[in-house]
Amino acid sequence: xxxxxQPPSVSGSPGQSVTISCTGTSxxxxxxxxxxxxxxxxxxxxxxxxxxxxxxxxxxxxxFSGSKSDNTASLTxxxxxxxxxxxxxxxxxxxxxxxxxxxxxxxxxx
Amino acid sequence: EVQLxxxxxxxxxxxxSLRLSCAASGFTFSSYWMHWVRQAPGKGLVxxxxxxxxxxxxxxxxxxxxRFTISRDNAKNTLYLQMNSVRAEDTAVYYCTKGGLxxxxxxxxxxxxxxxx
Numbered sequence: 001x002x003x004x005x006q007p008p009s010v011s012g013s014p015g016q017s018v019t020i021s022c023t024g025t026s027x028x029x030x031x032x033x034x035x036x037x038x039x040x041x042x043x044x045x046x047x048x049x050x051x052x053x054x055x056x057x058x059x060x061x062x063x064f065s066g067s068k069s070d071n072t073a074s075l076t077x078x079x080x081x082x083x084x085x086x087x088x089x090x091x092x093x094x095x096x097x098x099x100x101x102x103x104x105x106x107x108x109x110x
Numbered sequence: 111e112v113q114l115x116x117x118x119x120x121x122x123x124x125x126x127s128l129r130l131s132c133a134a135s136g137f138t139f140s141s142y143w144m145h146w147v148r149q150a151p152g153k154g155l156v157x158x159x160x161x162x163x164x165x166x167x168x169x170x171x172x173x174x175x176x177r178f179t180i181s182r183d184n185a186k187n188t189l190y191l192q193m194n195s196v197r198a199e200d201t202a203v204y205y206c207t208k209g210g211l212x213x214x215x216x217x218x219x220x221x222x223x224x225x226x227x
Contacts, residue, residue, distance in 0.1 A: 003154070032212075034211065034212040034213070036212070036213040036214070038155070038214070040155075045205060045217040045218065045219055045220060046147075046155065046205075046214075046217055047217070048209075048213065048214060048215045048216075051210075051213040051215070052213070057215060089154060089155050091155075091157070091212070091213070092212070093211065093212035097169050098157065098169060098170075098171055098172075099145075099157040099160070099212050100157065101154060101155045101156060101157060102154070103154050104154040104155070
């Protein structure tokens with residue numbers, strides 16, 4: 001199972017919006033609404049930000065939103081803040097009943 | 111408060127074995143799927159294995175299938191990962207996670223496994 005494809009890096013200024021894409025195949029992202037997004041600041045454990053494509057766990061700001069179209073899922077962060085600077089990973093359930101992650105995207109807040 | 115505390119990591123020689131443990135508290139352990147996820151130094155996240163709430167169903171990534179075994183003891187609120195025939199590429203921080211079928215809503219702080227002679 002190949003990793004999902006994410007851009008290595010994205011950046012934005014405070015207050016702006018950024019979108020991180022996550023491209024899979026019809027065997028994972030395209031077939032299941034089980035896409036999740038995780039935030040990992042340096043030296044810390046990951047934190048769940050979005051699950052099942054667009055659901056936010058309690059405590060996650062509504063500046064974070066998720067969507068999906070065909071084989072590509074997206075995480076959008078609006079009103080960018082300095083504290084959002086971190087690595088972001090997507091994941092998806094697969095037709096093999098396993099889970100596959102993306103390679104990760106480093107978000108820099110300029 | 112949900113807490114997941116991993117232990118058992120360390121230095122192991124190629125071909126050797128190691129058992130990781132994860133002590134869970136703050137939630138009804140026997141009601142949730144549990145997973146192991148690993149992260150090699152400076153690299154991305156990789157899913158390793160999943161076990162259902164009563165331990166009757168397990169799934170593994172292809173890279174560890176036949177070498178690693180996930181298990182749980184609901185009476186002790188503890189998750190395990192038995193790692194056999196380890197390889198250099200198994201070197202990583204191993205995270206214990208709570209979640210659903212394919213998402214992870216709480217993570218431990220991880221335990222480092224280093225495979226080297």
